[in-house]
Amino acid sequence: MGFFSKLRKGLEKTKKSFIQNIETVVRGYAKIDDEMYEDLEAVMLTSDIGVETTDYLLGKIREGVKSKEIRDGNDVVPYLEKCVVELLEENAEPMPDRTGTTEVIFIVGVNGVGKTTTIGKLAKYYTQQGKKVMLAAGDTFRAAASEQLTIWAERNDVPIVKHQEGADAAAVVFDATASAKARGIDVLLVDTAGRLHTKSNLMEELRKMARVAGRNIDGAPHETLLVLDATTGQNAVSQAKLFGDVVPLTGVVLTKLDGTAKGGIILSIKRELGVPVRWVGVGEGADDLRPFDAAQFADALFDKNVTQREQEED
Ligand SMILES: Nc1nc2c(ncn2[C@@H]2O[C@H](COP(=O)(O)OP(=O)(O)OP(=O)(O)O)[C@@H](O)[C@H]2O)c(=O)[nH]1
Ligand SMILES: [Mg+2]
Numbered sequence: 001m002g003f004f005s006k007l008r009k010g011l012e013k014t015k016k017s018f019i020q021n022i023e024t025v026v027r028g029y030a031k032i033d034d035e036m037y038e039d040l041e042a043v044m045l046t047s048d049i050g051v052e053t054t055d056y057l058l059g060k061i062r063e064g065v066k067s068k069e070i071r072d073g074n075d076v077v078p079y080l081e082k083c084v085v086e087l088l089e090e091n092a093e094p095m096p097d098r099t100g101t102t103e104v105i106f107i108v109g110v111n112g113v114g115k116t117t118t119i120g121k122l123a124k125y126y127t128q129q130g131k132k133v134m135l136a137a138g139d140t141f142r143a144a145a146s147e148q149l150t151i152w153a154e155r156n157d158v159p160i161v162k163h164q165e166g167a168d169a170a171a172v173v174f175d176a177t178a179s180a181k182a183r184g185i186d187v188l189l190v191d192t193a194g195r196l197h198t199k200s201n202l203m204e205e206l207r208k209m210a211r212v213a214g215r216n217i218d219g220a221p222h223e224t225l226l227v228l229d230a231t232t233g234q235n236a237v238s239q240a241k242l243f244g245d246v247v248p249l250t251g252v253v254l255t256k257l258d259g260t261a262k263g264g265i266i267l268s269i270k271r272e273l274g275v276p277v278r279w280v281g282v283g284e285g286a287d288d289l290r291p292f293d294a295a296q297f298a299d300a301l302f303d304k305n306v307t308q309r310e311q312e313e314d
Contacts, residue, residue: 002313003290006258006282008300014263015301018047022077029073032065036073047261048233050268057083081302087267088294093251093276095291096222102180104188104213104220106138108206108247109227110239111194114255114281116145118227119189120152121281121289127156131186136176137162138169138209141193141202149191155286159183169193170208177216190221197242210247225278227253228269233262237272244273251278254292258282266297 001009021043029036037058044054060083064070070079105122107115119135126133135153137146137160146162153160161176173190180188192209195202213220226249228236243249252269257280269277277292299305 002310003282003287004296004300004309004313006288007280007297008303008306010258010260010282011263011301013259013261014047017261018044018049018264019077019080019302021047022080026073026076031072032070037061040076047264049264050234050237050272052271053087053268056087056271084267084301085294085298088298091266091270091277092292092294093278095278098222099186101219101222102177102185102188102217103222104177104180104190104217105223105225106190106192106210106213106221106247107225107227107253108192108243108249109194110196110236113194113227113229113232113236114253115139115194115227116148116152116191117284118225118253118255118279118281118289119149119191120155121286122187122189122279123152123156123158124286125289126187127158132184133158134176134180134183134185134188135160136172136188136190138172138176138190139193140165140167140169140172145191145193159185169205170212173209174212174216177213177220181217197239197246203246206243207246221247223250223278224248225251225253226273226275227255228265230254230257230263230265231260233260233265234268237265237268241273244275249273249275251275253277253279253281253289255281255289258288263301 025039025043064079070076107119109115123133135149137149139145150160161179163172210221224247226240226243228240252275254266254277257263266277279289280292281289299309
C-alpha cells in the first residue's frame, strides 16, 4: 500500500468521528438555529480539534449563513469541507532549503510519541534524496535508547554518534556536531530523551543541548521538531505547548495517524503551537513518514481524486 492509501485508510475513523457525525447532526435541520450550533459544537469538541478551532469553524458557519452560502443543514458539510481545507493549508509551510550547511535537526517530545522511529524514517527519506545523513544518540537517559537508534542507523547505512548510557546528552551533541561538520554531513538528526515539561532537569538538559549545537555549527539547531502522537489528541497539544518555552520549535511531526479517530488534531496545531506541521506518520515502517502536504491530506480525508492519487503513489 502506498502512502496516500495508508493515509486515507488511517483517517477513516477521524472522518467518521468528525465529518459523518456532523452530517448526522445537520441533516435534521431544515432551518439553521441555535440548537444546531449547539449540536455542532458538541460534535466538534469530541473530535479533538480543540476549543479554539471549534469556535473558529462555528464562526465560519455563521458567516456562511449570513452570506447565504448556507441555506439549510445540507449546505453545512460542503461548506465545512472548504473551511477544513483552508485550515490544513494554514498548517502547511514550505520546507526551508538549507543546502550548503550541515543542517541540525532536533527531535523532541514526551515519552513514546515516536521520536526515535521518526529519526529512522527521516534518515531513509533524506538518504533517498541523496543527502549524507548522520544520527546522534542524544537520549542517554533511557536504557536501550541508543541501541534502538543504532538499529535504524544500520538499516539506513548511516553513521551514528553515541556515548554510554547515563552520559551527558550535551556532550553527545557536541561530538556529533563536530564530527558532522568535519565529514561534510548534510543532515544531522538528533534523538532526545522523552520528557515531560514538569521534569525541569530534563528540560534544562534540552536547552543545554541546543546551546552546545550552536557552538560547532552556526545557527544550529536549525530545526527543532516536536513529535506529537495523534492518538492522544488535544492532550498532546497542551503538554507540548510548554516545550516551546524551552527551545524554539520550528515544526511538528504528527505520528500515528493510522487508525486514530483523533486526526482532527492537525487542524489546530498551527493555531495552538504557532508552528507548521512538517511531517505526518502513518505507521511503524521506514516509508511511513512524508512531508505534510495539505492538498494530499484533504483528498485523503474527503475521498477526493482517489484514483489519480493512487496512480501517483509509489
Ligand atoms: N502505528 C504507528 N506507530 C508508530 C508510529 N510512529 C511510531 N510508532 C510506534 O510508537 C512506538 C514508540 O516509538 P518510539 O520511536 O520508540 O518513540 P519515542 O518517542 O522515541 O519514545 P521514548 O524514546 O521512549 O520517549 C513504537 O512502537 C513505534 O513503532 C506511527 O506513525 N504509527
Ligand atoms: Mg526514543
